Amino acid sequence: MTTGILIAGFGGQGILFAGKFLANMGMLEGRHLSWLPSYGPEMRGGTANCSVVLSDDPIGSPIVNHPDVLVAMNLPSLDKYEDEVVSGGTIFVDSSLIGRKVKRADVRVIYIPATQLAHENGIATLANMIIVGKMMKECDFLPYDGIEQAVRTVVSAKHADLFDVNMKAIGIGYQYQ
């Protein structure tokens, strides 16, 4: 099985970090994987997206043109990529930042007010990991085991103090109904 994941939003929302976490989950599982950032001159506030491919077979293109899973963390991202999602795919929408509903009827849509939840819980910068937590709950390609190890790997030693808040964010997303 091959799963193409596209995470898209503004620079500064932790788009690449969320992708890195998923890539590290893949590493722990011993799966084939690739992680590809959009890179550009834009920093905070610009657009950012990240392609992650998890597969049981060697990966061809690391560029996710037609995602199985789309995470849209702002409206321009949903506008741009909604039509590219494969039929039967899944779209995660940060409903605190995106006012509209997904138009397509042939995809599964999960709305979660991640940014609002992050603010309410005093972890304003971790809406990305709240969505990751929700992904762990909703997507069977991401087992919940090993999650602590993946967080430890992706939170660098220098920022080890951020381990707890990342785990908290994932927990909030995982439990969100």
Place this chain on the structure above:
Amino acid sequence: MGNKVLMKGNEAIAEAAIRSGCRHYLGYPITPQTELAAYMAKRMPKIGGVFLQAESEIAAINMVYGVAATGRRVMTSSSSPGISLKQEGISYIAGSDLPCLIVNVQRGGPGLGGIQPSQSDYFQATKGGGHGDYHLIVVAPSSVQEMAQLTGLAFDLAEKYRMPAMLLADGTVGQMMEPVELPDEKDVEFTEKDWAVTGTKMQRPHHIVNSLYLVPDELERKNFERFERYRRIQETEARYESFLMDDAEICVVAFGIAARVSKNAVLAARAEGLKVGMIRPITLWPFPSQALKEAADRVKGFVSVELSMGQMIEDIKLAISCRKPVELVNRAGGMIMSPDEVLAGIRKMNGGDNQ
């Protein structure tokens, strides 16, 4: 070989270079290869190596020339506009028969161009690049694993044939992360080269590193000797990957990131019942001409997939003596084709419509 680690392509080049005995890195920052220089800046001082950010690309390549003359493993890296600046120095290094590694993580051009991935320096890399008759060994990784693997190979071949080698990557392979199994640490014990300029200690004749030959017949002889070496390299060092070519009627040719995209298209075409395979050049110089020539006996046509206006396609046509049609699927300026675009090219070659 150890466990797999998750690394960016640019970082994998740096770590592999260190493990293959390189202790001298001279460079100048430019997107999208800066992670390579940053990695070297962090690691080299800790292992007794040299990291030096020169005042310009031109200075960096001339420092490479100097270190190469001593027989030590040395490298520089840059991206397209920076590589253009280095061309004079590269020509001098080739003219002095010295080994070194030059990494080009390509971006769109010409001019200052953009910073998104491209393969439009193919001509520059494979046809010499600077002035005079010369070649570089050119390797073209298409995965992070190959970024590491081909770095070591490029150093080895450069040393074996006493000529500069270029690792020709692109922004995508440089920026992406994949699991990589890094090569073992190579013994960096320095072996004296019988041509290196290391001081005679008054015990041997001088070794002279030079590219100036004012007597024409001497310069001609140097060129003839060099091209005799090039001929041997072309006969023995061409490398490529053959994918689903056994029964293929259409042969896709692509390298680097374009080959990764094409692989998806080949599999999609197979799912449609089209007999398609791919030859992926791993060395661009020497070009795997023989493999393509043999494929031309069996297939009805080729599809060249490139992030340029069509450069490698000329080498394909030369390799097959224009015996079969070659369709071009290309994007430029930092854009990357989708597997669907490659599939359309395959269908077109197969005689179907272009939808």
